Amino acid sequence: MKNITEVLEWRYATKKFDTNKKLTDEILNQILEAGRLSPSSLGLQPWKFILVENVELRTKLREAGYNQPQITDASHLVVLTYKNSLDEAYVDSYLKYTADLRGITTDDLKSYKDMIMGSITSRTPEELKVWNSRQVYIPLGVMLTASALLEVDTCPMEGFDTNKFDEILGLNEMGYSSTAILALGYRAEDDDTAHYKKSRFGTEEIIIRK
Amino acid sequence: MKNITEVLEWRYATKKFDTNKKLTDEILNQILEAGRLSPSSLGLQPWKFILVENVELRTKLREAGYNQPQITDASHLVVLTYKNSLDEAYVDSYLKYTADLRGITTDDLKSYKDMIMGSITSRTPEELKVWNSRQVYIPLGVMLTASALLEVDTCPMEGFDTNKFDEILGLNEMGYSSTAILALGYRAEDDDTAHYKKSRFGTEEIIIRK
Numbered sequence: 338m339k340n341i342t343e344v345l346e347w348r349y350a351t352k353k354f355d356t357n358k359k360l361t362d363e364i365l366n367q368i369l370e371a372g373r374l375s376p377s378s379l380g381l382q383p384w385k386f387i388l389v390e391n392v393e394l395r396t397k398l399r400e401a402g403y404n405q406p407q408i409t410d411a412s413h414l415v416v417l418t419y420k421n422s423l424d425e426a427y428v429d430s431y432l433k434y435t436a437d438l439r440g441i442t443t444d445d446l447k448s449y450k451d452m453i454m455g456s457i458t459s460r461t462p463e464e465l466k467v468w469n470s471r472q473v474y475i476p477l478g479v480m481l482t483a484s485a486l487l488e489v490d491t492c493p494m495e496g497f498d499t500n501k502f503d504e505i506l507g508l509n510e511m512g513y514s515s516t517a518i519l520a521l522g523y524r525a526e527d528d529d530t531a532h533y534k535k536s537r538f539g540t541e542e543i544i545i546r547k
Numbered sequence: 548m549k550n551i552t553e554v555l556e557w558r559y560a561t562k563k564f565d566t567n568k569k570l571t572d573e574i575l576n577q578i579l580e581a582g583r584l585s586p587s588s589l590g591l592q593p594w595k596f597i598l599v600e601n602v603e604l605r606t607k608l609r610e611a612g613y614n615q616p617q618i619t620d621a622s623h624l625v626v627l628t629y630k631n632s633l634d635e636a637y638v639d640s641y642l643k644y645t646a647d648l649r650g651i652t653t654d655d656l657k658s659y660k661d662m663i664m665g666s667i668t669s670r671t672p673e674e675l676k677v678w679n680s681r682q683v684y685i686p687l688g689v690m691l692t693a694s695a696l697l698e699v700d701t702c703p704m705e706g707f708d709t710n711k712f713d714e715i716l717g718l719n720e721m722g723y724s725s726t727a728i729l730a731l732g733y734r735a736e737d738d739d740t741a742h743y744k745k746s747r748f749g750t751e752e753i754i755i756r757k
Contacts, residue, residue, distance in 0.1 A: 478688020
């Protein structure tokens with residue numbers, strides 16, 4: 338197995354996928370599971386990951402995604418979405434779930450609840466939305482890394498019409514909003530971008546020691 | 548080596564670090580390098596990672612972080628920051644860097660520049676700030692995963708006074724803002740939270756198939 342640096346050097350934003358190569362269910366599930374296991378602020382997991390398998394839907398999404406071919410040509414497509422709001426009912430459901438899992442009562446989690454509710458009520462609805470929208474980039478980073486470790490190519494994308502995506506996927510009714518796409522698959526042999534040098538600022542530029 | 552699912556099941560938000568165990572430089576550098584290699588929207592890398600080694604600074608940060616012990620007790624502390632704004636000068640410096648790296652001219656990247664500038668000018672200053680602040684959660688996710696692979700414990704944290712952090716670290720002058728902490732180290736043997744069941748919503752709840 339390669340080390341993590343080699344793995345991340347190998348990965349790149351794949352522009353052209355091999356339409357004949359598909360992820361196995363086992364590999365796909367490991368990547369989705371990595372997303373599910375990702376941490377989030379206060380553990381609230383304000384996200385859903387939409388795995389779009391329906392060909393017609395993917396065609397519509399491609400139209401709403403400036404016709405970028407990865408949307409239909411990648412083996413699998415995951416749309417990352419965040420929760421539009423947070424309220425006490427959601428927190429209670431999370432705490433009930435957690436208490437059941439740990440064999441304790443929600444009363445045992447009272448101070449945890451107070452902390453969460455303090456965090457929520459100190460934010461405006463707009464701030465809550467921004468806060469949630471940030472959290473979902475954690476599983477994006479985790480899934481990108483997991484994919485590269487599994488030798489799966491990825492293209493993370495933000496260039497799409499989020500309102501149209503929300504409409505096509507029925508996200509408004511769910512109370513969620515789309516923010517990023519993760520296209521998963523295997524690079525086409527003739528994807529020239531695979532050979533571009535990775536453009537990252539130097540260590541001395543990015544890592545500031547204090 | 549464990550598989551990625553086992554690695555992510557192993558990791559948890561470490562509450563109590565062993566103050567005697569330190570990351571080696573080699574391990575630390577691999578984690579920071581994973582952050583540096585992380586992708587970002589349009590490749591702009593609107594972030595700096597502040598590695599705080601000065602003991603006095605860490606003590607001050609702990610005060611500004613509701614006295615959470617991880618801030619001083621973890622082996623290493625990284626503060627993730629994002630760029631407050633984006634402008635043509637920054638884009639030009641990025642494109643110059645990229646062109647030099649690839650042995651091409653910035654003229655060859657003209658259409659790429661147009662795309663980036665279109666993305667920037669379509670956003671208000673506040674939207675740019677939010678956009679940048681999201682991006683930095685990608686390297687957070689990548690570094691969390693890299694750490695777990697290297698058997699390094701982590702505590703990602705948002706519960707701190709970002710204004711005070713910005714002041715203590717001189718971020719305002721740099722044009723950056725703090726948004727999250729990554730505490731790195733090794734769990735103390737008596738950290739009870741290590742044994743809590745990980746509370747994640749089920750697959751059927753989080754992964755929606757369409």
